[in-house]
Amino acid sequence: MRSRQGVVRGRPLSLQIDGRVIEAYEGETLAAAMLAVDARVFRRDTQDRPRGLFCNMGVCSECLVDVTQAGQPTRRLRACVTDVQADMVVSTTRAET
Amino acid sequence: MNVREDYDLIVVGGGPAGQAACLALQDRLARVAVIDEQSRPGGQILRQPPRAFTVSNWQAGGTYRKLKAQLRAFETLSGVDWLGGRSVLDVRAEGDGWRVLVSDGAQVASLRTRRVLIAAGCYDMTTPLPGWTLPGVMSAGAVQAFVKSQRLTPGRRIALAGSHPLQLLVAEQIIEAGGEVPALAFAQSLQSALVQAARRPMTVLAHAPQLLKVLLGGLRLTASGCRIRFGDRPVEVVGEEQVQALRLASGAQIDCDAVALCFGFLPQSDLVRGMGLNVLQGRFGGWTAVHDPWMRSSRPGVYVAGETTGVKGAEAAGAEGALAGLAIALDEGLITSVEAERRARGPRRRRGRAIRFAELLDAIADPSVFLSQAQPADTILCRCEDVTQGAVDAAVATVETPNAVKLSTRCGMGPCQGRNCEHLLLQRMNSVEKAPQGFRARFPARPVRIGDLTA
Numbered sequence: 001m002r003s004r005q006g007v008v009r010g011r012p013l014s015l016q017i018d019g020r021v022i023e024a025y026e027g028e029t030l031a032a033a034m035l036a037v038d039a040r041v042f043r044r045d046t047q048d049r050p051r052g053l054f055c056n057m058g059v060c061s062e063c064l065v066d067v068t069q070a071g072q073p074t075r076r077l078r079a080c081v082t083d084v085q086a087d088m089v090v091s092t093t094r095a096e097t
Numbered sequence: 098m099n100v101r102e103d104y105d106l107i108v109v110g111g112g113p114a115g116q117a118a119c120l121a122l123q124d125r126l127a128r129v130a131v132i133d134e135q136s137r138p139g140g141q142i143l144r145q146p147p148r149a150f151t152v153s154n155w156q157a158g159g160t161y162r163k164l165k166a167q168l169r170a171f172e173t174l175s176g177v178d179w180l181g182g183r184s185v186l187d188v189r190a191e192g193d194g195w196r197v198l199v200s201d202g203a204q205v206a207s208l209r210t211r212r213v214l215i216a217a218g219c220y221d222m223t224t225p226l227p228g229w230t231l232p233g234v235m236s237a238g239a240v241q242a243f244v245k246s247q248r249l250t251p252g253r254r255i256a257l258a259g260s261h262p263l264q265l266l267v268a269e270q271i272i273e274a275g276g277e278v279p280a281l282a283f284a285q286s287l288q289s290a291l292v293q294a295a296r297r298p299m300t301v302l303a304h305a306p307q308l309l310k311v312l313l314g315g316l317r318l319t320a321s322g323c324r325i326r327f328g329d330r331p332v333e334v335v336g337e338e339q340v341q342a343l344r345l346a347s348g349a350q351i352d353c354d355a356v357a358l359c360f361g362f363l364p365q366s367d368l369v370r371g372m373g374l375n376v377l378q379g380r381f382g383g384w385t386a387v388h389d390p391w392m393r394s395s396r397p398g399v400y401v402a403g404e405t406t407g408v409k410g411a412e413a414a415g416a417e418g419a420l421a422g423l424a425i426a427l428d429e430g431l432i433t434s435v436e437a438e439r440r441a442r443g444p445r446r447r448r449g450r451a452i453r454f455a456e457l458l459d460a461i462a463d464p465s466v467f468l469s470q471a472q473p474a475d476t477i478l479c480r481c482e483d484v485t486q487g488a489v490d491a492a493v494a495t496v497e498t499p500n501a502v503k504l505s506t507r508c509g510m511g512p513c514q515g516r517n518c519e520h521l522l523l524q525r526m527n528s529v530e531k532a533p534q535g536f537r538a539r540f541p542a543r544p545v546r547i548g549d550l551t552a
């Protein structure tokens with residue numbers, strides 16, 4: 001839930017998460033942008049259980065998602081230390097973990 | 098932004114410790130870089146909002162005033178290259194200096210430096226319980242960082258459970274940001290916390306204002322309708338696709354859509370151990386870097402400061418950073434030992450005071466009441482590889498070392514490099530009286546695409 005009091009966010013931009021187009025704001029981390037639209041499942045584990053992020057500071061790697069940007073190979077990045085960019089394509093459904 | 102290939106000093110971590118070191122050096126060393134995974138300096142206690150945000154009254158309040166002043170002073174240093182949004186993957190000895198591998202998420206750069214300061218801070222200690230891998234369960238630090246920096250509450254109703262008084266502060270910050278805190282549960286009894294305090298009357302007196310703030314915070318929370326429970330530990334997080342409720346030992350079931358766990362912190366030790374610096378094992382399985390009175394590590398040219406050397410708060414971190422900065426100036430011949438001694442007096446005094454307070458806090462926040470409880474065997478212990486506590490215990494009964502447990506169960510093989518599970522395994526091993534030694538440190542300290550390493 002984005003707090004509205006006392007904050008002006010960066011300019012709006014849109015990106016794709018698992019095929020769904022979502023709105024985010026410049027300066028947001030990918031993790032924040034995902035949680036703001038209730039996209040809380042960052043992967044499924046070996047037994048297909050839904051998994052969420054944990055530390056939000058880059059140490060646990062629970063927020064790893066596949067991120068593709070124009071002209072770049074797909075990278076598995078930690079959503080909590082990755083800033084959103086317009087037209088990012090994000091996937092949480094990599095087959096292997 | 099300036100990135101050189103050769104530095105006199107690379108500081109890993111732009112928190113209070115890293116900042117204080119640079120400030121103590123006063124731009125007298127020519128080529129200094131500070132590297133941090135966060136895009137802006139501040140560290141965990143001052144996780145700044147992104148540059149693209151405008152936030153009014155950010156972290157107002159007396160607690161943060163001095164830290165914010167130090168941060169502003171740091172940001173105006175002209176001689177420091179701020180390399181934010183970059184992760185240090187590895188630091189290894191090369192010739193008479195060090196080679197530092199850094200990733201910005203796309204490219205990997207290789208920097209050389211004559212000296213290194215590791216001021217990498219700490220992270221929330223993980224504490225498994227059934228359901229703790231459900232989306233919506235996170236560390237208290239995670240929740241706090243979302244609120245402080247991203248102005249986001251990662252849930253509408255966030256239940257807090259733990260043993261660390263920091264959760265009182267987190268609860269207030271959630272409520273201030275518009276979220277609800279339906280429960281705040283301390284695993285220990287109020288009485289045991291008070292007994293710990295009563296054993297250290299001088300420290301309590303010396304830090305009465307801070308303790309009073311904690312008490313007042315608790316009273317404000319209670320007044321706002323948040324019930325603070327004592328002697329009640331979390332036993333299960335309930336939910337299917339995400340968190341639906343938190344169940345406590347008392348039987349209380351609290352409806353919520355997020356749970357924050359707050360049982361204390363462990364020092365960041367991956368780089369330190371990868372570099373072969375001497376460390377000591379902490380009580381709950383983490384590792385603290387060993388240092389002399391000047392924050393010099395066991396290897397020449399390498400300094401350590403802040404929570405990397407043990408979790409004792411921002412004040413001590415700043416003091417240690419200042420000492421490290423003075424030591425570097427001294428070792429570079431930029432100041433005399435007389436000047437270093439004189440300027441070290443203040444930081445040493447502050448550090449001593451802060452350590453006594455940290456000892457009091459550690460005693461009050463002792464997570465043992467929770468950690469000593471057996472969890473069901475199918476509780477996940479290693480989150481990356483889905484290894485259960487039962488599987489780990491079975492391996493511990495047959496093999497001798499953490500590395501052997503790792504090989505036979507995959508516990509510790511995942512991308513967290515053991516940060517989430519090594520201490521838990523060591524706790525299991527201690528309980529069957531095996532020698533405490535950790536996993537062998539493994540490259541890289543943070544995940545990176547193989548192709549980017551070889552590019």
Ligand SMILES: Cc1cc2nc3c(=O)[nH]c(=O)nc-3n(C[C@H](O)[C@H](O)[C@H](O)COP(=O)(O)OP(=O)(O)OC[C@H]3O[C@@H](n4cnc5c(N)ncnc54)[C@H](O)[C@@H]3O)c2cc1C
Nearest residue numbers: 110112113114134140141142185217218238403404410411
């Ligand atoms: C999530 C969290 C929240 C906290 N909140 C509070 C609070 O509200 N109040 C309080 O009194 N104390 C809090 N603490 C304790 C707090 O961390 C310390 O008091 C203080 O910030 C320590 O300062 P430091 O300089 O040692 O480390 P930090 O402030 O943690 O700074 C270390 C920096 O190093 C960076 N880093 C670490 N490893 C790498 C790497 N491999 N590559 C690149 N960068 C790296 C990190 O991104 C971090 O910014 C919190 C701790 C955590 C973990």
Ligand code: FES
Nearest residue numbers: 056058060061080
């Ligand atoms: S949530 Fe832990 S690394 Fe991102």
